[in-house]
Amino acid sequence: MIQTAFDASRGWDALARLRQQAPLVHCITNYVAMDVAANALLAIGASPAMVHAEEEAADFAAISAALTINIGTLSPPWVRGMELAIGSAAARGTPWVLDPVGAGATPYRTGVAADLARRHPTVIRGNASEILTLAGEVGGTKGVDSTRTPEEAREAASALAASLGCVVSVTGAVDHVTDGTRTLAIHHGDPMMTRVTALGCALTVITGAFLAVEKDPVHAAAYALAFFGLAGEMAASGSIGPGTLRVRLLDALYILDTQTDKQLRIQPVA
Numbered sequence: 001m002i003q004t005a006f007d008a009s010r011g012w013d014a015l016a017r018l019r020q021q022a023p024l025v026h027c028i029t030n031y032v033a034m035d036v037a038a039n040a041l042l043a044i045g046a047s048p049a050m051v052h053a054e055e056e057a058a059d060f061a062a063i064s065a066a067l068t069i070n071i072g073t074l075s076p077p078w079v080r081g082m083e084l085a086i087g088s089a090a091a092r093g094t095p096w097v098l099d100p101v102g103a104g105a106t107p108y109r110t111g112v113a114a115d116l117a118r119r120h121p122t123v124i125r126g127n128a129s130e131i132l133t134l135a136g137e138v139g140g141t142k143g144v145d146s147t148r149t150p151e152e153a154r155e156a157a158s159a160l161a162a163s164l165g166c167v168v169s170v171t172g173a174v175d176h177v178t179d180g181t182r183t184l185a186i187h188h189g190d191p192m193m194t195r196v197t198a199l200g201c202a203l204t205v206i207t208g209a210f211l212a213v214e215k216d217p218v219h220a221a222a223y224a225l226a227f228f229g230l231a232g233e234m235a236a237s238g239s240i241g242p243g244t245l246r247v248r249l250l251d252a253l254y255i256l257d258t259q260t261d262k263q264l265r266i267q268p269v270a
């Protein structure tokens with residue numbers, strides 16, 4: 001049975017802290033996602049910066065409340081910037097998120113994703129194909145899109161989280177978040193979200209923002225999934241197609257507030 005009230009009030013408290021603190025989130029993300037991810041962070045109340053040059057990545061991570069690393073349009077100079085930013089964040093105990101975009105599509109991409117995953121991310125956020133690939137299984141990724149479901153990836157996600165000592169968020173129709181011991185299912189979102197590019201990337205940077213204000217990374221990841229999915233539902237309702245949804249999603253993230261008469265649908269999984 002779905003426990004509709006699970007941690008709902010704490011989720012809203014975390015959102016209030018996010019808005020009060022407006023954490024600076026250092027994003028190394030892809031060319032496709034930069035615009036929508038930065039706007040999603042601003043809309044929900046955080047402060048984004050898209051900074052990837054190896055000359056300043058470490059310094060920027062040092063002044064940020066969270067770091068997010070996304071390999072969507074990677075190349076060797078970008079990867080050097082990622083590694084420097086991660087080293088700087090790790091030295092300061094700053095939480096960081098890995099988005100292994102397209103892991104499984106090419107050997108280079110899969111190898112870089114696996115290498116970064118071993119550098120102790122706080123959270124890995126990916127679609128089911130990407131998470132299955134990182135767990136060493138056949139992910140079946142179609143470029144940057146998934147062909148698998150979070151349910152199919154659930155055991156792999158749990159094993160991956162346990163072996164890396166991190167939290168894993170797997171997205172799709174029903175999102176899952178796990179640290180290898182605790183698993184939560186998040187029942188939010190709308191299928192039309194798959195028809196707008198880079199929404200997974202936007203969710204990844206929002207996960208970073210919640211990590212900056214919520215100590216428990218399982219809860220932080222779950223709140224990010226729930227609020228982003230809830231905003232997606234609000235945006236899809238009344239949208240004639242993906243173009244409208246993309247704009248309305250930013251509005252929905254902005255108007256999410258404690259007055260919203262919605263409980264977060266977060267369900268513990270046995």
Ligand SMILES: Nc1ncnc2c1ncn2[C@@H]1O[C@H](COP(=O)(O)OP(=O)(O)O)[C@@H](O)[C@H]1O
Pocket residue numbers: 126127128144145146171172173174175188189190191192193194198199200201203225228229232
């Ligand atoms: N079939 C679906 N139904 C509802 N929400 C979905 C569906 N597929 C993806 N989403 C939502 O879209 C967002 C991006 O997830 P996903 O498409 O899995 O990531 P990516 O863009 O990295 O492949 C998440 O908030 C997820 O919950």
Ligand SMILES: Cc1ncsc1CCOP(=O)(O)O
Pocket residue numbers: 030032033072073101144197198199200201202
């Ligand atoms: C289309 C595309 N190509 C390289 S990165 C990218 C964006 C992928 O975004 P998402 O993983 O959120 O679908």
Ligand SMILES: [Mg+2]
Pocket residue numbers: 099101102126127144200201
């Ligand atoms: Mg993605």
